[in-house]
Amino acid sequence: MPGHSWNDVRRLVETGKVRVNGDVVVDAAVRVSAGARLTLSMAAPRPRAEIVGFRVAFEDGHVIVIEKPSGVTSVPYERKDTGTALDLIRTYWRHAGKRATTTPLYTVHRIDKDTSGLLCFAKTRLAERALHDVFQRHMARREYLAVAEGAVESRRIESTLVADRGDGIRGSANGRWARAGLTGDGQRAITHVAALRRLRGATLIRVRLETGRTHQIRIHLSEAGHPLVGETVYIRDLLRAGGQPLPSPRLMLHAATLGLPHPVTGEPIDLRAAPPPDFLETLEALGGSRQDVDDVEDRGDADV
Numbered sequence: 001m002p003g004h005s006w007n008d009v010r011r012l013v014e015t016g017k018v019r020v021n022g023d024v025v026v027d028a029a030v031r032v033s034a035g036a037r038l039t040l041s042m043a044a045p046r047p048r049a050e051i052v053g054f055r056v057a058f059e060d061g062h063v064i065v066i067e068k069p070s071g072v073t074s075v076p077y078e079r080k081d082t083g084t085a086l087d088l089i090r091t092y093w094r095h096a097g098k099r100a101t102t103t104p105l106y107t108v109h110r111i112d113k114d115t116s117g118l119l120c121f122a123k124t125r126l127a128e129r130a131l132h133d134v135f136q137r138h139m140a141r142r143e144y145l146a147v148a149e150g151a152v153e154s155r156r157i158e159s160t161l162v163a164d165r166g167d168g169i170r171g172s173a174n175g176r177w178a179r180a181g182l183t184g185d186g187q188r189a190i191t192h193v194a195a196l197r198r199l200r201g202a203t204l205i206r207v208r209l210e211t212g213r214t215h216q217i218r219i220h221l222s223e224a225g226h227p228l229v230g231e232t233v234y235i236r237d238l239l240r241a242g243g244q245p246l247p248s249p250r251l252m253l254h255a256a257t258l259g260l261p262h263p264v265t266g267e268p269i270d271l272r273a274a275p276p277p278d279f280l281e282t283l284e285a286l287g288g289s290r291q292d293v294d295d296v297e298d299r300g301d302a303d304v
Helices: 007-013 085-095 125-136 175-179 216-223 236-242 277-285 290-298
Strands: 018-021 039-040 055-059 063-068 116-122 141-147 155-162 189-197 202-209 253-261 270-271
Touching: 055 270, 063 085, 063 270, 085 116, 116 125, 125 253, 141 216, 141 277, 155 216, 189 216, 189 290, 202 216, 216 236, 277 290
Parallel strands: 116 253
Antiparallel strands: 018 039, 055 063, 063 116, 141 202, 141 253, 155 189, 189 202, 253 270
16 A cells, blocks of 8 residues: 555554455454455454453443453563553454553552453553552452362461562461561461352352452462462472362462442442353363352352
């Protein structure tokens, strides 16, 4: 298209106006092989964004909350990292005809790469400051569905979490490490666990975070003798005891509920996200069912 700028041509591609060998291509970086047939249709409709496991649960001018798939990092850890939740949002915006590159996104909340579920970002500085305050003051209601090894009992777990509990991994500063004063800059962590249903060798549980520390749920359950199904890091104690972790293609942890005040209006934002198919498939393989999850959702905000 001589006489047209690259930005104009790229916009035609990203809005679904270009086909390669009959197939719509929306990635302007795709290499085209010799002999390929390209067609341009200015009347072609804008394609819908289809990102497996991704959905926008809430969005306005200040906030966006998404359902993040398992296996996707919340934010890049290095500048070159791609495929993060931020990238998914911008892809969604681009396909929806929104300002994908110029709308800012501010990190106020994170969930682990291998955890699926609700994840919140701010779109304005005003919202960023307010949401940081909400999360730091533990004003957000965060509940998770999880499957943990063994017969889990409902309980409250509290400990001081440190980057190295004394054996090279993040954990609670308990026992000999706490007595030796190795708590460092430890953080108080409180987790509420409610047992929902016994499965084959595991338990479906609902977890409420009173505090939100790095890997808090994974650490607390592992140290209680019940690592999450699909856990790959915090399973040393299980292996030392001669146990073998249950097989799972993913970490069985899903951020199912997020409740918080809107950072500008103060109105409540109350969101729930059903577990994705890969979570349900593993649940069913252990003797559970979708009905178990539906029963949890029907209970609404019952205390955990």
